[in-house]
Amino acid sequence: MASTAPQPQAGSHAARRPILIFVPLILFAVLVALFLVRLFSGDASLLPSALVGKQVPAFALPPVEGLPDKQGFSDGDLRQRKVTLVNVFASWCVPCHQEHELIMRLSSDPALKSANVRLFGLAYKDDPANIKRFLDEGGDPFSRIGADRKGRIAIDWGVYGVPETFIVKGDGTIAYRFVGPVSEESYRDVILPEIEKALR
Numbered sequence: 001m002a003s004t005a006p007q008p009q010a011g012s013h014a015a016r017r018p019i020l021i022f023v024p025l026i027l028f029a030v031l032v033a034l035f036l037v038r039l040f041s042g043d044a045s046l047l048p049s050a051l052v053g054k055q056v057p058a059f060a061l062p063p064v065e066g067l068p069d070k071q072g073f074s075d076g077d078l079r080q081r082k083v084t085l086v087n088v089f090a091s092w093c094v095p096c097h098q099e100h101e102l103i104m105r106l107s108s109d110p111a112l113k114s115a116n117v118r119l120f121g122l123a124y125k126d127d128p129a130n131i132k133r134f135l136d137e138g139g140d141p142f143s144r145i146g147a148d149r150k151g152r153i154a155i156d157w158g159v160y161g162v163p164e165t166f167i168v169k170g171d172g173t174i175a176y177r178f179v180g181p182v183s184e185e186s187y188r189d190v191i192l193p194e195i196e197k198a199l200r
Helices: 010-040 094-108 110-114 128-138 152-156 184-199
Strands: 084-089 118-124 144-148 164-168 174-179
Touching: 084 094, 094 110, 094 118, 094 128, 094 184, 118 152, 128 144, 144 152, 164 184, 174 184
Parallel strands: 084 118, 118 144
Antiparallel strands: 084 164, 164 174
16 A cells, blocks of 8 residues: 655755754844943943953064064063053054054053053064054154064964054963043043042
């Protein structure tokens, strides 16, 4: 006796396949949209950082070629009982040029100098000759500058892009992370108060 079991409809599987193909794309699009909303709405400096409250990652940055009087730095240099600001910058970064005057002001602030607050620069994916030109034109606020030619150290720090500024306590703990260029308002209302907290 011939089997009378119902045969699957050929169109049902074919109809499901396109839907399943688009599910990962839809999920990816949603994640990208959430990231962009967070990035461009409100204060970009509020982007989360997994390293805030934790020790700086292990690293060693060489000095920038062509700056003979400027040493590079490592995680050990950030554990010297002094608060350090690490400014991630690049000569090709337009916002870095915009904030540079305020970074210069930070480096010469009498209150920060008396508290032994240091300012280190992390030169991100930049050519040494361009870094030198950038500092010659705008002034050099950094006591040390490390060259991150391939951007690997910045990735370990969780850097999204330049500029970014980290406040590191004297025991090597990352106390605060500011994303984007420092403005007059953020200099006054965010950076200076966060430095004061880190000094306590």
